[in-house]
Structure formats: C-alpha cells, structure tokens
Amino acid sequence: MERSEIFDIAHLRHPIGAPVAPERLRELVGWLSPADGARAVDLGCGEGEWLQELLLAHPGTTGVGIDHMLPASAARRTDERGLSDRVRWIEADAATWDDGAFDVVLCVGASHAFGGLDATLGAVRQRLRPGGQALVGDSIWEGTPSDSALAALDVPADAYPDLAGFVRAVRAHGFEPSFGHVSTLAEWDDYQLSWAGSLVDWAVREAPTAEDRAQALAAARGNRDAWLDGARRELGFATFVLHDVATDVRD
Known part of the structure; x- marks a missing residue:
C-alpha cells in the first residue's frame, strides 16, 4: 500500500487530521474574518476539513488546498457540501508551491x-498578504519530554516547543495571536484511537489482499503503540488564530 492510501484510510472517521474536535475547529475558524472576495490557502491540507469549514463559514471566500498526497475524499466531501465551485485541490509540495499572496493562510499539523x-x-x-490572518496548529511538549516519549516518537527533545515557545515563535515572525486552543487529552485520544481503529476496521472488513491487511494492521499497531507507550500526556497540540502585526495596515 502507498503511504497516501494508509493516511486516507486512517482519517476516514476523523478527517480533521489533527487532535481537534469538530466544534473547536469551527470555533477557531469563526475567529477568522475574511472580506467578501478573499482568497484562502491551506498548506498541507490533508483531507481539507479546515479549508472547507472556512468556506462554509464565509460564503464570499474561495480557497486552494495544497498537499503532496491529496486524498480523493477531500474532493468528494467538497461535492457533497456544494463547495466545488469555490475550491481547488492541487497535489504539490506545499513548501515550494507559490501562487502569490492570500488573505488567509491555514497550516495545521x-x-x-x-x-x-x-x-x-x-x-x-x-504567502500572506500584508494585514492578513493565519491559522497555524502544531505539536508542542506539555512539559519536559521523557526518554520514553522521545523514543516512541523517534524525535529529539527540541523537535517541538512548549506552549510559551510556540507563542514566542509566532511573535518573532510578526504575528499576534487573537485566539488559541490547546487540545485536550480526550481530543488526542479520539484522534489517535480513531486513526488506528479506522485502519483495523478496514483491514478486517475490506482489505483486498492479505498483504494489504498486514500493512494496514502494522501501521495501526505502530501508531497506537507510539501513543500509548510514550507520547500520551506528553505530546500536546496548539492551534492559534494569528494577525499580521508586522505590517501597519492602518494607513
């Protein structure tokens, strides 16, 4: 199986692609205030839920979703929600793709x-126009990471900041947070157990070959074990709505 297939299956029941509950996602998106005619881009959009919720909340906005492994489910849900004429999905490297400046930039996880x-x-x-808004979410450490957490995630201690370090990094780039959300343990468990569970369910009920079944089960076990054996209660996730304050837009 391709890595993109595994990720698509893993997110079937949790398409948000981050440890954030649907109601918290909508709350975060609600803090964005694009004007009619605004353009938004989601860098590394995954299943595209963040961008689609933004478009649903702001009917005058259009969007572009960029991901190097774009799942077919993103376009399918776009059709189901009647958003096909307002969004483009582009399979490309988000780090190098460029199409000018946008009014809103999303990058979560x-x-x-x-x-x-x-x-x-x-x-x-x-990629943000002067005076625009962004929504950025990333992993943080809840405290000093233990050796077991570092081993389970296979990352160094400086792979992620703590919450205060996240805010310092945001401000160093000329942004100021107007709202933020730190994912709860329940949100993390829902995300991780759904990730593994969706793969197990597919492997047992739908896998077309024994090899596909074995690969899906191995991915589910690996992800679940990393969470339960080391990362749980140590790896956090924070999402911030950001305003560009580096540019004086009052003039």
Missing part, C-alpha cells in the same frame, strides 16, 4: 512539510 515550526511560520508569512 503540516510543519513536517517545511522542516519545523519556525520554517512553517516563515512559509505562512511569505
């Missing part, structure tokens, strides 16, 4: 595409 939070904020800044 996709910092791996840019090489970390600092580079992600730089990419958001590059």
Whole structure:
C-alpha cells in the first residue's frame, strides 16, 4: 500500500487530521474574518476539513488546498457540501508551491512539510498578504519530554516547543495571536484511537489482499503503540488564530 492510501484510510472517521474536535475547529475558524472576495490557502491540507469549514463559514471566500498526497475524499466531501465551485485541490509540495499572496493562510499539523515550526511560520508569512490572518496548529511538549516519549516518537527533545515557545515563535515572525486552543487529552485520544481503529476496521472488513491487511494492521499497531507507550500526556497540540502585526495596515 502507498503511504497516501494508509493516511486516507486512517482519517476516514476523523478527517480533521489533527487532535481537534469538530466544534473547536469551527470555533477557531469563526475567529477568522475574511472580506467578501478573499482568497484562502491551506498548506498541507490533508483531507481539507479546515479549508472547507472556512468556506462554509464565509460564503464570499474561495480557497486552494495544497498537499503532496491529496486524498480523493477531500474532493468528494467538497461535492457533497456544494463547495466545488469555490475550491481547488492541487497535489504539490506545499513548501515550494507559490501562487502569490492570500488573505488567509491555514497550516495545521503540516510543519513536517517545511522542516519545523519556525520554517512553517516563515512559509505562512511569505504567502500572506500584508494585514492578513493565519491559522497555524502544531505539536508542542506539555512539559519536559521523557526518554520514553522521545523514543516512541523517534524525535529529539527540541523537535517541538512548549506552549510559551510556540507563542514566542509566532511573535518573532510578526504575528499576534487573537485566539488559541490547546487540545485536550480526550481530543488526542479520539484522534489517535480513531486513526488506528479506522485502519483495523478496514483491514478486517475490506482489505483486498492479505498483504494489504498486514500493512494496514502494522501501521495501526505502530501508531497506537507510539501513543500509548510514550507520547500520551506528553505530546500536546496548539492551534492559534494569528494577525499580521508586522505590517501597519492602518494607513
């Protein structure tokens, strides 16, 4: 199985692609205020739920979703919601793709595409028009990570900041948070157990070959074990609505 197929199946029941509940996603999107005719881009859009919720909340906005492994389910849900004429899905590298400046830039859970939070904020800044808004979400440490957490995730201790470090990085790039959400343990459990569970369900009921079944089960077990054996209660996730304050837009 291709990696994109595994991720598509894993997110079947949790298409948000981050440990954020649907009501929290809508609350975060509700803090964005694009004017009619605004353009939005979602960098590393995955299943496209963040961008679609933005378009549903703001009927005068159009959007572009960028991901190097774009699942077919994103376009399908776009059709079901009547958004097909307002969104384009483009399979491309979000780190190098460029189509000018946007009024709103979304990037949630996709910092791996840019090489970390600092580079992600730089990419958001590059693609945001002066005075625009952004919504950025990324992993954080809830405290000093243990050796078991680092081993389970296979990352160094400086892979993620703590919450205060996240805010410092945001401000260093000329942004100011207007609203933020730190994912709860329940949101994390829902996300991780749904991720693994969707793969198990597909492997047992729908896998066309024994090899596909084995690959799906292996991916489910690996992800679940990493969460339960080390990352749980240590790996966090924060999402912020950001305003560009580096540019004085009052004049």
